[in-house]
Amino acid sequence: EAGVAQSPRYKIIEKRQSVAFWCNPISGHATLYWYQQILGQGPKLLIQFQNNGVVDDSQLPKDRFSAERLKGVDSTLKIQPAKLEDSAVYLCASSPRRGGTQYFGPGTRLTVT
């Protein structure tokens, strides 16, 4: 069974630029999560989707971050404009159902200079 796919794996941008990350969850998984992991910290949930609806986006900085999962399958996370403090690994995870085991993708390592 294929795991969670993410791209790109690495991205370097300058502050104030825009960037987008893509995630394709495990086939059939209804729940999709985006996490931000800053070096030395645990992953922090940014947004949770159930199919194509948002369940929780309370920790998403909505002035600069946006995410969508239009067809209830793959998802994109966008940052516009980026700040230095956005440098982190962005992890996507999926789960067959809410509360089920979460399976993580390899992440996208973002560096903002």
Added chain:
Amino acid sequence: RKEVEQDPGPFNVPEGATVAFNCTYSNSASQSFFWYRQDCRKEPKLLMSVYSSGNEDGRFTAQLNRASQYISLLIRDSKLSDSATYLCVVSGGYNKLIFGAGTRLAVHP
């Protein structure tokens, strides 16, 4: 106060040693508890769930103390391959997972 707190370590132990990690959480309403393992520059992977009665998976034993709001992980007979960061994870609202910052373990020959 952080929602999930862990000793960052590192714990440096020789092969064959027994090592224990503790974690405390602040939300007494949390229902689900897990330990995840994260290798350097890799994604987190579920190590084991933690049940109220305690549970064991091979060399790994997890315990939950709801009254004191702490979770523990015991690793017996440590292997070099156990070197990683161990993340304590607690469920929050909407079944979201709240991660601790992790405890680093380094097992040496």
